[in-house]
Every structure is written in C-alpha cells, then in structure tokens.
Amino acid sequence: MKLFSTFLLFLITASVFSQAANDVEKHQFKINMLNPGVEYEVRLATNQTLDFGAGLQFGARGGEGYFDWVFVPAFNAQYRHYYNMKRRIGKGKTISGNSANYIALANTTFINESIIGNTVLSGGYFGYVGPVYGLQRTYPKGFNIGFKIGFGYYYDDFYEGEFGPVLGFSIGWVIRGNRK
Template identity: 30%
Template sequence: MKKVYIIALLTISSLALSQEKNVSVEKSVFNIQTGFVGFWANNELKLAKSIVLRSEIGIEPIWLVGDGTVWHPNFRLEPRYYYNLEKRVEKGYPINNNSGNFFGIALNYRPDAVVFSNNKDLKTIESISFVPKWGIRRNFGNHFNYEAGFGFGFRHEFKYKNYGEFDIHLRIGYTF
C-alpha cells in the first residue's frame, strides 16, 4: 500500500512540475485593434517564457485646435514582460493569447507623413519616443481581447524640442 501512495505522490508532483514548465506566452499572436482614436495591427513574438517583442503599425490622429485633424502612421516596437502568468494559471484564469499583466518599454517612430487630413496644408512632425509602461491584456471569447495601459516617458521631435510623453491606451481587438 505504501508503494501505491509513493507512486501516486510522485505522479502528482511530476504533473504539477510539468504544468509549471508549460506556463508561457504564445509563440506568436497577431491582432488588429481599435481604440477611442486610431487603428492598429500588431504581432507579439515570443522571445522567452514570459517575454514577447510586440511590433505594431497604426494610424493615429493629431488634433490642431482651429486648424483641423491630421491622421499619421505610428510604428512601434515594444518588448513586454508578462509577469503574472503562473499566478493566473494557479487561480484557474486563462492565459491564452497572452492574457495577463505586463511591463513594457514602447519605442515609437512617427514619420513626417500624412495619411489623411481635412486641411491639406497641415503636416506632421517626425518624432521618436521611449515610454516605459504598465498594462493588462485580457481575452473574452476565443478571439476577442481588450487591453489597457499607461506610462510616461520621453519624446524627441527632430525639428523642435524634447518633451515628456504620456502613453495611455484602451483598446479592443481581434486575435487571429
């Protein structure tokens, strides 16, 4: 009888250890998202057990009081560290499609290009920004997700000055 208990204990502990090893971000996740302002397509590529590299292209507006609106492209690279995946699995919450809390460092490039404007004389300002941020990503259904995050960082406009930049986002999307 002792042998049966020992075998059962070893089996249960080996299953528990094997489940811990399987807690990881997805190999590759492709999304389209929209928020209050803008549209984005992105991919999260697994680099390590809890780290992804998010590459993203989007169209975002700039509102100029009295002059109109300019829609411009934004290119982003953002390494993300999903820090609570094991805790979510322990509590029985899903982690599919990288559902979890994350820390990221967003590197944005906004070229001097206009996609659409209601004033043909308006131009955009070429800039780069570096923004550490915190956020959450959750899924509902098999393919839908929402994401919220915020951060504060540094923005450099090539023709002008350097600024502080807030990055606050709330998006809903679809995962392929």
C-alpha cells in the same frame, strides 16, 4: 538615462525569477480596429515578448479656443514582460492570447503626415520611448483589448524633446496564436 537603466535592470531581474511553467504564446497576429492597423507579437523567452505594430494612430491636442485631431501613420515596438500569469492561472483565469498584465519598454514613431483630421501636418517624424505598464485580454473567438500607461521621452526632428505621459488603448482581434 537613469530611468532607462533602472527599468532595464528591473526587466532583467524579472526575467531571471520568472516561472517556467507559465508561458506566452509562441506568436500571435492581431488586427486593431480602434487605431486601424496590425500587430505581431513573438515570444522571446518565458513570459517575454517583442510586439511590433503598424497602422494609423489617433492624436489630439488643444488649447484655449482650439482642438486639433488627426490620424497619422505609426510604427511601434515593445519589449514586454508578462508578470501575473501564475496568479491568473491560480484563480482559474485564462492566459490564452497573452491575457495578462505586463511592463514594457515601448517606442512609437509617427510619420508627420495627416491621413484624416482637422489639421495639416507637414512632413517629418515624432514619437516617444519609455516604460509602460499594460494589460491585454483575449476572449473566446479572439476578441482582444489592451491598455497601457506610462511615461516617455517625446522626440521629433524639429526640437530637443521633452518628457510626458503615455496612454494607449486598443480593441481588435487575435487572428492567429500558438502556445507551442
């Protein structure tokens, strides 16, 4: 709980001191190819967005003598604060398509049903919530890549939960964005 409170205080402080001249897209719609799905990002305030997504998420686990992999339905949401837009502009780099680095409070919930994979899952849900550091780059013609890393509290409907790493990578296209 202390970790969450500290992170929330950091986001609030960062939003108070953010630069008004650097702004994120009003909204943008993305299609992800690596983990097939869709994403919608909407501006809340200067340099702050809510990002929602739904699609198939890849998961893997292994141990001595086994390696399981699966694609499962996933729903995610992130409260993002983009913090390096002014610096990117100063270096002559674009911020189009929210091309910047961010910190976020992320949550992803997975439905425990195998779509594709070498293992069978039997109902329920699992997921994580926690702070992440990420970056997003949108290139001409809308090509988009994203990366996030962090630490989260993992939960499911079968046991108490535990803390662990969060890692994500996406490749796709921004279909529609609007800075106004």
